[in-house]
Amino acid sequence: MSLGQIIVVLSTAPIDRGLSNTLGNLATNLGLSLKPYDQLGSIAVGNTHAQRWQVSRELAPTEREAFRKLASTLSLDLAFLAPAFNPSRLRILAMDMDSTLINIECIDEIADFAGKKAEVAAITEATMRGEIANFSESLRRRVALLNGISELVLEAVYRERLRPNPGATELLGAANAAGLHTILVSGGFTFFTQRMQRDLGFTETHANTLEIQDGKLTGVVLGDIVDASGKAMHVKNACKALGCKKTATITIGDGANDLLMMDGSGLSIAYRAKPLVKEKADAAFDRVGLDATLALIA
Known part of the structure; x- marks a missing residue:
């Protein structure tokens, strides 16, 4: 998969393991492919649980909004990072x-x-x-x-x-x-x-x-x-x-x-x-x- 945008899910509670499938289904509907960004899975930093995925290209504003709407229904927050974010x-x-x-x-x-x-x-x-x-x-x-x-x-x-x-x-x-x-x-x-x-x-x-x-x-x-x-x-x-x-x-x-x-x-x-x-x-x-x-x- 070509280098694409990173999606970070943020939560105050541990992240459900089934979330990957839920995000994957949305990505497919948008004509995207999605995979875990790293092998760490969900991490906890202070009071926040986070997990990262990568999609196949940069997201359009309407696609970002689609991911945010889905996250909102699951009481999650999102961040979209560039592949080169350091x-x-x-x-x-x-x-x-x-x-x-x-x-x-x-x-x-x-x-x-x-x-x-x-x-x-x-x-x-x-x-x-x-x-x-x-x-x-x-x-x-x-x-x-x-x-x-x-x-x-x-x-x-x-x-x-x-x-x-x-x-x-x-x-x-x-x-x-x-x-x-x-x-x-x-x-x-x-x-x-x-x-x-x-x-x-x-x-x-x-x-x-x-x-x-x-x-x-x-x-x-x-x-x-x-x-x-x-x-x-x-x-x-x-x-x-x-x-x-x-x-x-x-x-x-x-x-x-x-x-x-x-x-x-x-x-x-x-x-x-x-x-x-x-x-x-x-x-x-x-x-x-x-x-x-x-x-x-x-």
């Missing part, structure tokens, strides 16, 4: 914060303290789905609604509502131990990214700064906004500083403003993401935790 060449892990690294959209929770969560969250959702193309305009509209809120609310959100998503601590610990350059790049706020850097050990972080005067938010963002282009630029700058290509990066995100950062990376992962992001990413994690990344680079 984890040993990876140098950088770059990821989004809100709803990716952590369980909340910080701006929505800040707004909740002012009784404006529904209004702000509606704009956030439309932006992450890609329905509002101008992220900077969207962020300014949402931040303007925070005018007059006490800065103490930021600490309350961090202490009472923010939690790392499943597998985040394990992923960052392993990435740092392996010597990867870890970047948290967010359209959110420095108040939270700086604390995530302290708690999880990111090498560098980039986010937006809220203006605060007399102990209250003014509804203004200071300086240039970290939008989709800004995220991609920070990843590009890290690659340049380390002397590597973007193919040496792992990128993880959930919203439309992460797509430019994810494009062209060696491994792009959509974590509990919007449909547009899952469609374009190499891997989609809807059930496994962030530490399932380690099963893909083992």
